[in-house]
Amino acid sequence: MKQGLVLDKVVLLGRTFEEYVRCFALDRAALRGQAILDVASGVSSFCAEAHAQGLDSTAFDLIYEQSLEEIEARCQPDLDQVVKVIGDLQTYRWGFYKSPAELRRYRERAYKAFLADYRIHRGTRYRSGKLPRLPFRDGQFDLTLVSYLMFVYEDQLDYAFHQQSVREIMRVTKGEARFYPLVSFEAKRCRYLDPLKHDPELRHLRFAEVTTDFEFLANSNSFLRIQHRCDPLGAPS
Numbered sequence: 001m002k003q004g005l006v007l008d009k010v011v012l013l014g015r016t017f018e019e020y021v022r023c024f025a026l027d028r029a030a031l032r033g034q035a036i037l038d039v040a041s042g043v044s045s046f047c048a049e050a051h052a053q054g055l056d057s058t059a060f061d062l063i064y065e066q067s068l069e070e071i072e073a074r075c076q077p078d079l080d081q082v083v084k085v086i087g088d089l090q091t092y093r094w095g096f097y098k099s100p101a102e103l104r105r106y107r108e109r110a111y112k113a114f115l116a117d118y119r120i121h122r123g124t125r126y127r128s129g130k131l132p133r134l135p136f137r138d139g140q141f142d143l144t145l146v147s148y149l150m151f152v153y154e155d156q157l158d159y160a161f162h163q164q165s166v167r168e169i170m171r172v173t174k175g176e177a178r179f180y181p182l183v184s185f186e187a188k189r190c191r192y193l194d195p196l197k198h199d200p201e202l203r204h205l206r207f208a209e210v211t212t213d214f215e216f217l218a219n220s221n222s223f224l225r226i227q228h229r230c231d232p233l234g235a236p237s
């Protein structure tokens with residue numbers, strides 16, 4: 001029997017810049033001058049807020065083929081669906097958000113800031129497409145972030161999707177990519193994580209799990225960092 005959040009589809013919930021900083025333990029000063037890609041950005045306001053601070057950020061998601069009105073129509077129902085049940089689940093820690101009402105305020109702030117920016121910058125800083133393919137050049141980005149799509153939706157996205165997506169994300173990333181969280185909605189370590197680290201197809205990559213001080217979904221206080229190995233044969237470095 002499932003203990004955690006049960007979803008029949010990937011929901012359209014977005015986080016703010018502040019939440020990304022916490023989830024990925026980002027050093028705000030170090031972001032300056034970096035080309036940042038936010039994969040599966042959805043209705044997160046990370047990209048909008050990053051630009052407002054003078055950062056160079058691109059957002060990518062399959063919903064960006066839709067109009068503002070189509071996306072807007074999904075925001076509140078998806079948020080209602082989650083907020084209604086999340087307070088009763090044992091798989092969440094409320095140290096940061098305190099209550100479902102405060103969580104709702106964060107998510108509303110995010111999608112409203114996103115919509116205002118999307119209205120103006122759709123097709124430029126908001127690029128549509130579908131993982132495991134990305135419409136970007138090799139090494140175009142210094143830092144790529146993936147929040148709340150890979151690993152956490154392990155029941156809906158299979159191993160092949162994860163393996164191909166990691167390869168593609170690292171094709172367009174010359175620095176590092178960070179993935180968060182590393183647990184499923186059941187708050188258990190994603191079953192694909194260790195096989196990916198030992199996958200011969202990914203031996204050109206180096207994996208590291210980094211502990212953070214942020215935990216909402218239980219056991220989510222870490223992110224995965226992936227970088228290119230210097231040694232093309234994949235010997236441990």
Ligand SMILES: C[S@@+](CC[C@H](N)C(=O)[O-])C[C@H]1O[C@@H](n2cnc3c(N)ncnc32)[C@H](O)[C@@H]1O
Pocket residue numbers: 010011012013014015016039040041042043044060061062063129130131132146147148149
């Ligand atoms: C839960 S939201 C996460 C949004 C944002 N990253 C955040 O943490 O606030 C998941 C997003 O993944 C997007 N998505 C699902 N499958 C995708 C795919 N194959 N390629 C690109 N985006 C996808 C959905 O459209 C949705 O916007």
